[in-house]
Amino acid sequence: MGPDFGAKGSDNSGGIELIDPKVLRVCADPNNLPFSNEKGEGFENKIAEYLAQKLGKELAYSFYPGAxxxxxxxxxxxxxxxxxxMPQGNDLVQPTNPYYRTTYAIVTRAGSDLDGMTALDDPRLKEKPHRIGLVANTPPGNILARNGLMGSVKPYPLMVDTRVESSSAAMIHDLETGDIDVALLWGPIAGFYAKKSSAKLNVAPLAETPGTRMAFRIAFGVRHSDQNWKRDLxxxxxxxxxxxxxxxxxYGVPLLDETGQPLARSQ
Structure with missing residues (x-):
């Protein structure tokens, strides 16, 4: 199997790593698809199952709303x-090496006048009024502001109690019913809801724009003291x-390679 995954031991700073040697204990949101839920239906649940199998450990969760x-x-x-x-650069945790790179995405209804749009400076957005779904305080809003489109935005809250509501599900529902014409969502969420939708929805990675980062590398997160555990992961x-x-x-996650181009298998 390779290294002695998850063994207790001293880290380089002299601290003790308290990693359970027999159980893979995963921190997760109980109701936040496509990432995780208590039923084990998210892609992070599937990754947890695969990791536990590779480590030869049982799997257990500590659930807490992701807020x-x-x-x-x-x-x-x-x-x-x-x-x-965890996005690389989040200093609340110590990140491992990234295991995927993804981006914000544009979701449109197939056959609509915005179908095929990949950038927010697309002239079709200004040719006639369109309603744009945006989660408040997310990066696509900066591009909309620069293009004078904030007046077309229908905002959705960033921080919600995932036990009782989902901004993403509400936005996709509004796109399906025509209340909005385009949805701007984090790529994994966009891909998941588009695959589930009864309507035909198209997902396109949002093109990088100078001055506003759209793509992020995603890693596992561990405690800052857990150096051996990080190396194992x-x-x-x-x-x-x-x-x-x-x-x-x-799960429909739009995956990017290191040059920012879509990976062929994610199409």
């Missing part, structure tokens, strides 16, 4: 040992790249 306090009340409380989806990521990409692609 303010998530890291503090799960990983940092030592109730679990890994978060399976990095080895897992390196050895299982194809299997991880297949799980993500099965």
């Amino acid at each position: 303010t306090g998530f890291v503090r009340n799960t990983l940092n409380a030592h109730l679990c040992d890994v978060i399976l989806g 990095n080895a897992f990521i390196a050895q299982n790249k194809g299997a991880l990409e297949k799980i993500l692609s099965d």
Whole structure:
């Protein structure tokens, strides 16, 4: 199997890594598809199952809504040992190497006058009024502002209690019914809801725009003290790249290569 995954030991700073040697303890949101839920239906659940199998461990979860306090009340409380989806650069955790790169996406109704749009400076958005769904305080809003399109926005809240509501589901519903003409969503969410929709929806990665970052590398997150555990997870990521990409692609996650181009298998 390779290295002694998850063994207790001292890290380089002299601290003790308290990683359960027999159980893969995953920190997760109980109701946040496509990422995770209590029924194990999200792609992070599938990755957790695959990781546990590779490590020869049982799988257990510590569930907490993915809002303010998530890291503090799960990983940092030592109730679990890994978060399976953290953007690189989030200093609340220590990131592993990234295991995928994705981006914000544009979702349109197939056959609509905006079908095929890949950038927010598309002249069709200004030719006639269109309603644009945007999660508040997300990067696509900066591009809309620069293009003078904020007046066309229907905003959806960024922070919600995922136990009772979903801004993403509400936005896709509004796109299906015609209340909005285009939805701007984080790529994994856009791909998942488009695959589930009874309407034919098209998902396009949102083109990078100078000054506004759209694409992010996603890693596992561990405690800052857990150096050996991070190395073990990095080895897992390196050895299982194809299997991880297949799980993500099965959920419609738009995957990018290091040049920012879509991976062929994610289409």
